[in-house]
Structure formats: C-alpha cells, structure tokens
Amino acid sequence: MKYVRVEVVYALRDEQKTVSLHLYAGATVQGAITASGLLEHGAATDVNASGAGIWGKRVPLDQILRDGDRVEIYRPLLADPKVSRRDRARTTIKRRRGD
DSSP: OOEEEEEEEEEOSSOEEEEEEEEETTOBHHHHHHHHTGGGSSOOOOHHHHOEEETTEEEOTTOBOOTTOEEEEOOOOSSOHHHHHHHHHHHHHHHHHTO
C-alpha cells in the first residue's frame, strides 16, 4: 500500500501547531485534519464553516492529498477585511485633514 506524507497546520493567535502524518494514498483533507487531532485540543473551529486549504489555496474537504501537501486549517474571520480596510482608510483621511 502506498502512503503520502503530509503536514497539517493550525495557527492560533499566539502559536502555530503542526502535525506531520503518513496516511494511505487516497486520504482526503478532512481525513488528515481528523487524524492530526488538532481540533480536539481546544480549537473551537468548525472546519465545514471556516474551511481548509493546501499551501494557501482553499480546497474542498474531500480533496485527495498528494505527497508533500501542507494542509492548513483556517479560522473564522473576526472582522470582514473589506470593512476593516474601509475603516482604516477613513481614519487616515480624517488624520490628514486634521478632523
């Protein structure tokens, strides 16, 4: 039976957790996340809602893994990036005008 070597990564606010695994060929992203056990150690992430990716590219949880893949578990966003950028721009404009 063939195996694939993958790494599963979950970045928290203060630390990054990484688990290296050897899985059977044909393993999925969801299978790697489950096998890593990262979500069982206090991580309150719903992977179905927040998603996952391989090397920074979002992929479906049923994506088949290849040897050397780096599976990344994404956290839910705390704020909408568009809204945050708009707010920063408004603050900068006000500061420049002296408001």
